[in-house]
Amino acid sequence: MASFIVLFLTNCSFKTYETKPLIDEKIIDKIIAKDPDSPSFKAFLKNQGLNDDHLPINEWGLKELMLCALFFNPKIEIAKKEWDIAKIQEVISPIKAASSLGLETGRQPAGPFEESKNAIGLNITTLFETADKAKIREEKAINQSLVKRLELRKLAWDVRSDLTLNYIRYQQQLTNLQILRNEIKLQSEILNMVKKRKAQGLTSSIDSNFNQIELNKNIQKLNEEQYQLNDTKSKLAAIIGLSAEKFNTMRLATVNVDEQIESFNKILDDETKQQDIINLGLFNRIDLRIALAKYAVSESQLKLNIANQYPDIRFSPGYIFDYGVGRWLLGITSVIPTIAKNKYLVEEAKNLRDIEGLQIEKIQTSIVNDITKLRDNYTIAKDMVRKDSEDLSAATELESSIESKFHQGEIDRIELTQQKLITMQYKRRFYTNKIALLKIGFDFESILQQSLSSTIK
Numbered sequence: 361m362a363s364f365i366v367l368f369l370t371n372c373s374f375k376t377y378e379t380k381p382l383i384d385e386k387i388i389d390k391i392i393a394k395d396p397d398s399p400s401f402k403a404f405l406k407n408q409g410l411n412d413d414h415l416p417i418n419e420w421g422l423k424e425l426m427l428c429a430l431f432f433n434p435k436i437e438i439a440k441k442e443w444d445i446a447k448i449q450e451v452i453s454p455i456k457a458a459s460s461l462g463l464e465t466g467r468q469p470a471g472p473f474e475e476s477k478n479a480i481g482l483n484i485t486t487l488f489e490t491a492d493k494a495k496i497r498e499e500k501a502i503n504q505s506l507v508k509r510l511e512l513r514k515l516a517w518d519v520r521s522d523l524t525l526n527y528i529r530y531q532q533q534l535t536n537l538q539i540l541r542n543e544i545k546l547q548s549e550i551l552n553m554v555k556k557r558k559a560q561g562l563t564s565s566i567d568s569n570f571n572q573i574e575l576n577k578n579i580q581k582l583n584e585e586q587y588q589l590n591d592t593k594s595k596l597a598a599i600i601g602l603s604a605e606k607f608n609t610m611r612l613a614t615v616n617v618d619e620q621i622e623s624f625n626k627i628l629d630d631e632t633k634q635q636d637i638i639n640l641g642l643f644n645r646i647d648l649r650i651a652l653a654k655y656a657v658s659e660s661q662l663k664l665n666i667a668n669q670y671p672d673i674r675f676s677p678g679y680i681f682d683y684g685v686g687r688w689l690l691g692i693t694s695v696i697p698t699i700a701k702n703k704y705l706v707e708e709a710k711n712l713r714d715i716e717g718l719q720i721e722k723i724q725t726s727i728v729n730d731i732t733k734l735r736d737n738y739t740i741a742k743d744m745v746r747k748d749s750e751d752l753s754a755a756t757e758l759e760s761s762i763e764s765k766f767h768q769g770e771i772d773r774i775e776l777t778q779q780k781l782i783t784m785q786y787k788r789r790f791y792t793n794k795i796a797l798l799k800i801g802f803d804f805e806s807i808l809q810q811s812l813s814s815t816i817k
Contacts, residue, residue, distance in 0.1 A: 394432050394602050396610060404431050419613035422527055425600055429519050432601030436519065439512040446505035453501035454494050457487040462678075483678030483691075491667035500660035507653045514646040514809070519599060521806045526595045528802070531615045532795045533589040539788045540582045546781040547575040553774045617794055624801030627812050628738055637808065641727040646809045648723050655716040662709035669702045671695060730807050734800060741797040748790035755783040 395401070402415060408427055417424050430436060464481040551571045558568050597607035627633055642648075676691035759779045766776045805812055 395606060396428055396602065401428075401431055418611065420610050421613040422524060425523055425527065425596070425612075426520055428602070429523060429600040430516065433519060433599065434601060436512070436515060439508075439515045443505070443508040443512050446501070446508040449501045450498070450505050454498040456489070456494060459487070460485040464680075479680070481678060481680040483676055485674055485676040485691075488673045488675065490672055491670040493664065493667045493672075496660055496664045496667055500657055500664065503653055503656040503660055507650060507657065510646055510650045510653055514650060517646055517809050521802070523596070523599050524802050525799070526592050526599065527612070528615065528795065528799060530589065530592045530596060530612065531617075532792070533585055533592060535791055536585050536788065537582065537589065539784060539791070540578055540585060543781060543784050543788070544575065544578050544582060546777055546784065547571065547578060549777050550774060550781065551575055553777070557774075615798075617791075617798055621794065621798050621801065623813055624798070624804070625742075628735075628801070628804065634735075637804070637812075638728065638731055640810060641731060641808045642724055644808075644810065645723070645727065648720065648727075651716065651720045651723055655713065655720065658709065658713040658716045662706065662713055665702065665705045665709045668705070669697055669699075671697055727807065731804075734803055734807065738797070738800045738804075741793065741800055744793045745790070745797050748786070748793050752783070752786045752790045755779075755786045759783045 397416060405415060405417075405427060406412075410427075420428070462481075462483045462485070464483075465479065551568070554568050554571050593607065594604060597604045600607070627637075671694040674691075674693045676693070677688070678691070680687045759776075759782075762771060762776050762779045765771050766773065801812070
């Protein structure tokens with residue numbers, strides 16, 4: 361019997377412990393080694409449907425940056441590991457409790473009537489669970505795995521939303537820098553002309569000082585915008601999981617703002633699709649599905665606590681060879697659960713289930729209110745863009761008229777330059793409000809946690 365146990369243990373596939381110390385240098389090397397041009401990332405891109413015609417990527421748009429984040433972002437890597445653990449629990453949960461095998465032996469000094477001096481015994485203990493506990497545990501594990509899978513999807517969506525926001529902000533800051541540089545150039549020209557007039561006694565120092573102050577303000581704005589641009593670039597690098605050095609080697613594609621706004625307008629201006637938008641949020645949002653999965657987990661826990669009221673039974677058949685006489689034994693044992701404790705555990709599980717149900721109601725209420733608020737903001741932002749477009753057209757037309765008069769010698773250059781500055785300021789305001797309108801479209805997607813264009817037809 362002893363040789364059988366040794367043989368059984370020898371044939372078992374045991375895992376051995378392996379140390380995996382955290383070494384700062386190796387972690388830093390891993391971060392630096394992340395490269396959008398690496399063969400492993402290119403293989404990943406091909407698995408996602410990009411063919412050789414699109415590789416290597418010359419311009420990185422939102423789609424390409426998101427693929428980069430899915431591959432390199434450490435948060436997504438952690439979430440994938442957590443889901444793997446949950447899937448392992450799915451496998452473990454229905455496995456029955458291990459049986460135990462016991463061996464006893466002894467020896468007694470020989471007496472005059474003993475046929476044998478030796479005693480040996482063998483027993484096996486097996487647990488039989490009642491009330492389908494294993495089935496309930498499996499159900500709970502499946503729902504917990506679903507929660508982790510949905511949390512991974514939610515994290516990927518959050519990364520996409522954060523990436524989109526900073527990508528649009530990056531584009532806006534680039535354009536603001538260009539417009540501000542043009543404004544500063546025009547302001548410098550105006551200031552030089554005012555200074556010349558002052559030297560000739562044609563204007564006062566008040567005009568010169570005023571123009572100098574306005575120029576200084578825009579120079580300060582330019583510096584702030586450059587700082588914010590660098591900050592946004594750092595955020596983009598962190599979101600996609602690359603070092604700043606690697607990110608700076610990537611050329612970002614330019615967003616077609618007008619085309620994207622038009623795409624949102626087709627959906628948001630269509631009255632027949634407004635209920636579809638609300639329904640999409642109320643029934644398909646990822647965090648809502650997570651809440652439903654958590655409710656199912658709490659339901660399984662309640663069933664398990666109720667099942668635990670019923671005691672499990674242990675059968676332990678055995679055989680003893682006792683000094684020349686063989687004896688068969690059958691033992692049945694059970695741990696009687698504490699009635700009061702189980703009563704409170706059941707009540708606790710019911711309350712936790714109620715909380716998960718209220719979480720669903722809370723999310724759905726928030727969705728309706730957020731969509732209503734965002735629709736009002738969309739209407740306001742659209743009106744502002746329309747008015748800015750009219751103001752910019754009027755300023756551009758006036759600039760053309762003044763330029764014509766300048767060429768005819770009716771006015772001097774300073775008036776033309778001042779009007780160009782005014783037109784440039786209208787242009788900056790117009791672009792800023794267009795970006796705000798574009799962001800509202802992406803805010804709708806953020807609330808729905810789905811793409812508008814791919815889900816609302």
